[in-house]
Amino acid sequence: MTPITVHTGTMVPLDIANIDTDQIIPKQFLTGVTRQGYGKHLFHDWRYLDEHEQVLNPEFNLNKPEYQGASVLITRENFGCGSSREHAPWALMDFGLQVIIAPSFADIFYGNAINNSMLPIRLTDAQMDILFAELAKNDKLMLTVDLNLQLVKCADHEFDFTIAEHHKHNLIKGLDAIGQTLEHADAITEHEKGLADWF
Amino acid sequence: MAKTLYDKIWDAHIVSQVGADILLYIDRHLIHEVTTPQAFAGLNDKGRKVRCPEKTVATMDHSISTRSLALDACGPANQLQLQTLLQNCEDHGITLYPVGHQKQGIIHVMAPELGAILPGHTVVCGDSHTATHGAFGALAFGIGTSEVEHVFATQTLRQSKAKNLKVEVKGKLPIGVTAKDIILAIIGELGHAGATGYVIEYCGEAISALSMEERMTICNMSIEGGAKAGLVAPDNTTFEYIKGREKAPQGADWDAAVAYWETLYSDADAQFDRVVTLQAADIKPQVTWGTNPGQVIGVDDAIPAPTDFTDAVTQESASKALKYMALEPGQKLSDIAISHVFIGSCTNSRIEDLRAAASVAQRGNVVENVTAIVVPGSAAVKKQAEAEGLDKIFEAAGFEWRLPGCSMCLGMNDDLLKEGDRCASTSNRNFEGRQGRGARTHLVSPAMAAAAAINGKFTDVRQYEEQV
Secondary structure: OOOOOEEEEEEEEOOOOOOEHHHHOOHHHOOOOOOOOOHHHOOHHHHEOOOOOOOEOOOOHHHOHHHOOOOEEEOOOOEOEOOOOOHHHHHHHHHOOOEEEEOOEOHHHHHHHHOOOOEEEEOOHHHHHHHHHHHHHOOOOEEEEEOOOOEEEEOOEEEEOOOOHHHHHHHHHOOOHHHHHHOOHHHHHHHHHOOOOOO | OOOOHHHHHHHOOEEEEEOOEEEEEOOEEEEOOOOOHHHHHHHHHOOOOOOOHHHEEEEOOOOOOOOOOOOOOOOHHHHHHHHHHHHHHHHHOOOEEOOOOOOOEOHHHHHHHHOOOOOOOEEEEOOHHHHHHHHHOOEEEEOOHHHHHHHHHHOEEEEOOOEEEEEEEEOOOOOOOOHHHHHHHHHHHHOOOOOOOEEEEEEOHHHHOOOHHHHHHHHHHHHHHOOOEEEOOOOHHHHHHHOOOOOOOOHHHHHHHHHHHOOOOOOOOOOOOEEEEEEHHHOOOEEEOOOOOOOEEEOOOEOOOHHHOOOHHHHHHHHHHHHHHOOOOOOEHHHOEOOEEEEOOOOOOOHHHHHHHHHHHOOOOOOOOOEEEEOOOEHHHHHHHHHOOHHHHHHHHOOEEOOOOOHHHOOOOOOOOOOOOEEEEOOOOOOOOOOOOOOEEEEOOHHHHHHHHHHOEOOOOHHHHHHO
């Protein structure tokens, strides 16, 4: 994993609740056998007017000139619901989105994001309203996430956020979760010895 | 201290404490072609092995054709993914049930058929509908591909504990109302994300009375309420289902197993963080009208208006859903014409589902301009259905009878809808574009799907039951 402590970038808004992983990356792009190359298919149905991804939908925020180069997605509740596909964070990251800020995330998506060094940040509905409003006033507004301090800074605002201590630790250090768990190999073997054969 | 069923399973699987979390031991790892190639590649890159191939069950289900057993039937990309699974299973000593095998099927249908899922197990799979196996009193949940790799290498996952939610369904279910209607009604009550952060235990008279197939339908859709997992306490119905299956305990082991399984229930004074109660008598056949499973109504209710909801975000979601679904507030479901019917998926493709659909299908014929397909959940379900003559009933009524797989639930093969198509589907997700770009999905029970096929519109199946 790539270590990440502070991220600063511009934002793109998707003022929609319950954005599901089918929408983030539709099924026809799940046939790959690698983790690369999903960014061009991100939000396929909303982003393109045709199946062959030749004609961009000018109405979709990710296509608008003012949001080009954004690395922070601000959105609404229950982001990443539905399928467990890790292709969703792979596609978001490959497109260039490093931080997703929303009032809530679906559990599996949240874990998948962390496991790919992506930052899923939870703010309150009221704080989200402020971010949407500030972005509406200035579409090149910079936002900074400081993972150490657990702070989101934007315009004159500072919002603190919560994150599990081990998630924070792994993100900052860029640690390999499997390597860490294998340090407990003896305990795993011990547990297995206690299992009945039929179990 | 009094414990819930979830507490008991959790405690029995703690390998070690790691900070504020634990390492949870995983008893069964179910795998399929879509969410594993990158996990195997990661393992191979680091020279790691699959720790417990014997606790891993593999099948092909998502990327396969329902018209042909050939691996290349859905194009070269799907074929490469399927062949990658074949190679990976061979390299790592994992038993694979490939296309054409008599025990192949949708992973959440075939694994229970093998007797691979036992009460008290922890079960994971790179698939959100892993919650299905909670029907056995197993703690079962979906994971991402990085976690699949973690389980391969360590047979554990680092986890923090979820909260306990009790969903009690009191009383007896009315005639014509099924397990699918119960879970859709529950999700309607909880909301699409209402159970996020919880493990649900389903209980009450209406749940205890259900068969294993029906309990699997209920637990399957726990994720559609946002829950980590769903559970039903094991009982004689559970034990009878497992007994004699290929991987079930035998002889003295069986007795030891049952003695343990009988301890797996929530203590009478166990504390739940939240309790939700429904009356079975109030539940009607359910139909979703929107683009998430919480947007659901009874078959005789009118399509709601955005102003029927209180908060702005829900109103906006409703408004967007009505537009996508091309529906107007106040419309009756019985006036809405459908173009397609899909009977299948890990939610509703088991033998009882097909029997329920066939009993309605034999009352008429699929109406002109409606395409209806029936996709059994496994080769075993297909064989059983054919032995009972259900395939003949479906075909005589104009339904297509297909080979087992995930099929049109997500359309990773060629079972896809076109823009503007409207489908009565027994699957689990009605998201925008789920069954094809611009296609509209209404989630229903198998009987309701069959009734829609022979009437061309949503039809209350209770009228058929009352005639019997």
